[in-house]
Amino acid sequence: MMLSRVADSLYWINRYVERAENISRFVEVSEAMALDCPPGSAEPWLPLIDASGDRELFDKLYPCGRPEDVVKFLVREPANPSSVVNCITFARENARQIRDVVTTEMWEQINGCYWGLQEPDYWEQPPQEQLRAIRRDCQLFYGITDATLSRDLSWQFSRLGRLLERADKTTRILDVKYFLLLPSNEDVGGVLDELQWIALLRTAGAYQMFRQSQQRAIAPRAVAGFLLLDPIFPRSVRYCLERINETLRIIRGGSVPGAPDELECLAGLTLARWSYTRIDDLIASGLHEAIDHLQQDFNQLHTLIEKRYFIAPPISTSPTESECALS
Numbered sequence: 001m002m003l004s005r006v007a008d009s010l011y012w013i014n015r016y017v018e019r020a021e022n023i024s025r026f027v028e029v030s031e032a033m034a035l036d037c038p039p040g041s042a043e044p045w046l047p048l049i050d051a052s053g054d055r056e057l058f059d060k061l062y063p064c065g066r067p068e069d070v071v072k073f074l075v076r077e078p079a080n081p082s083s084v085v086n087c088i089t090f091a092r093e094n095a096r097q098i099r100d101v102v103t104t105e106m107w108e109q110i111n112g113c114y115w116g117l118q119e120p121d122y123w124e125q126p127p128q129e130q131l132r133a134i135r136r137d138c139q140l141f142y143g144i145t146d147a148t149l150s151r152d153l154s155w156q157f158s159r160l161g162r163l164l165e166r167a168d169k170t171t172r173i174l175d176v177k178y179f180l181l182l183p184s185n186e187d188v189g190g191v192l193d194e195l196q197w198i199a200l201l202r203t204a205g206a207y208q209m210f211r212q213s214q215q216r217a218i219a220p221r222a223v224a225g226f227l228l229l230d231p232i233f234p235r236s237v238r239y240c241l242e243r244i245n246e247t248l249r250i251i252r253g254g255s256v257p258g259a260p261d262e263l264e265c266l267a268g269l270t271l272a273r274w275s276y277t278r279i280d281d282l283i284a285s286g287l288h289e290a291i292d293h294l295q296q297d298f299n300q301l302h303t304l305i306e307k308r309y310f311i312a313p314p315i316s317t318s319p320t321e322s323e324c325a326l327s
Contacts, residue, residue, distance in 0.1 A: 006101055007157045008310040009094040013102075014145075014161035016091035017110070020084045021138035022169040023074050026051065026203050028131035031071075033199045045070040051169075051176045052082055071127065084134055088114050103148040106141065113137040153251060160247045160305070167240035168298045173203050174227050175291045197223050209233050224287060225279035237294070241271045244301070251309070263304040270297045 026048050045067045049058045052074065061079060062069035075084045092114040095102050116122055116137070123130065142162070149155045177200045197218050201207040210218075210226050213233070230236040245267050252264075260268065274294070282290050 004310050006098050007153065008306075009098045010101070010154055010157040011161035011305075011310070013091045013094045013110070014158045015165040016087040016094070017138050017141050018162045018165040019082060019169070020087035020091070021135055022166070023052065023082070023084050023087070024131045024134040024138070025205065026173065027071055027074055028128060028135065029199050029203045031127055031131070032202075033195065047176045048074060051172045053172065054080060054082060075131075076123075085117050088117060088134075101154055103144070105144045105148050109137070109141045109144050113141070156247050156251050157309075160244065160251070163240045163244050163247070164298060164302060164305075166235055167237050167244070168295065170204055170227055170235055170237055170240070171291050171294055171298075173200065174224060175288060175295075194218055201227075204235050206233060206235060221279055221283060224283070228282070229274065229277070229279060231275075238271075238274050241267075241274055245271050248305075263301070263308055266297065266301055266304060270294070270301070 030045060030048060046065060048070060049055050054073075057080060058070075058073050059065070061077065062073060073080055073083065077083045078086070080086065081090075088110070092110050095107055095110050099107060113134075116133075122133075125133075145155070145158055149158065177196060197220065198207060201210050201218075201223060204227055206227060210223065213226060213230065214222050216222065226233065226236065228237045231238055231242070233239055248263070248267055
């Protein structure tokens with residue numbers, strides 16, 4: 001079995017890189033969306049803080065909450081552990097600790113991305129160029145990982161971290177748009193409303209696939225259904241849950257006799273719940289509540305994965321029964 005320290009590092013390398021890519025995409029899309037909003041408006045900005053789950057820290061560091069403060073907080077703020085720069089730093093440090101496990105190409109990519117962010121010239125580029133470069137570096141890391149890492153437990157733990165982070169961020173950005181940016185009744189279906197839903201799809205990297213899949217007007221119900229329940233789009237919650245279950249089965253070693261443990265039960269029940277439901281039912285019963293419950297399931301999944309695979313059991317210093325019998 002793989003060392004828990006190595007599995008932990010691989011899992012977190014991919015969570016951090018996925019988080020950095022998602023945040024850079026969020027900010028990049030909001031930069032473009034801000035051009036359609038009134039000057040000085042915080043419309044596309046503050047919800048990003050809510051989506052990241054760091055509102056309390058942001059309000060403490062930046063009481064004014066200006067758009068430029070949001071960008072700095074999400075991209076470069078040293079005190080924000082989930083800022084893009086910190087995520088890349090943490091991913092690189094985890095990779096450095098297991099250099100003998102990750103491939104040379106993987107290390108070169110994450111190391112090059114890290115040092116690029118340390119260059120003052122990097123931050124003199126236009127914001128869109130900075131964010132696009134970060135996003136592409138993260139995507140290149142995924143591609144290199146998938147192209148050079150053997151499909152053993154190293155790759156499985158890498159994929160597990162990436163999928164769990166991706167599903168979590170998809171639900172967060174959808175929840176923010178659906179409940180914090182709901183327009184007034186007269187704005188529903190208007191130009192700004194449609195722009196916001198297009199921005200949401202672009203934030204999730206889903207715009208083109210949504211258009212190909214739906215081929216109809218952009219509506220909240222259709223967007224929510226696509227991001228949550230589509231079985232073949234790689235950033236949808238259902239797709240991620242299916243791959244998470246598949247990965248956990250491979251890591252565990254296939255079918256194991258006996259009753260499923262807590263991790264298996266939670267992963268299987270969560271997948272079943274989101275595979276056999278309809279978007280109309282979710283909306284009717286309360287989409288926000290359903291997403292909130294799902295995010296709690298993601299947190300619990302992470303806790304159970306950590307407990308089973310990453311935390312080494314304590315070393316007993318007392319003699320065993322057999323040792324006592326021999327003495």
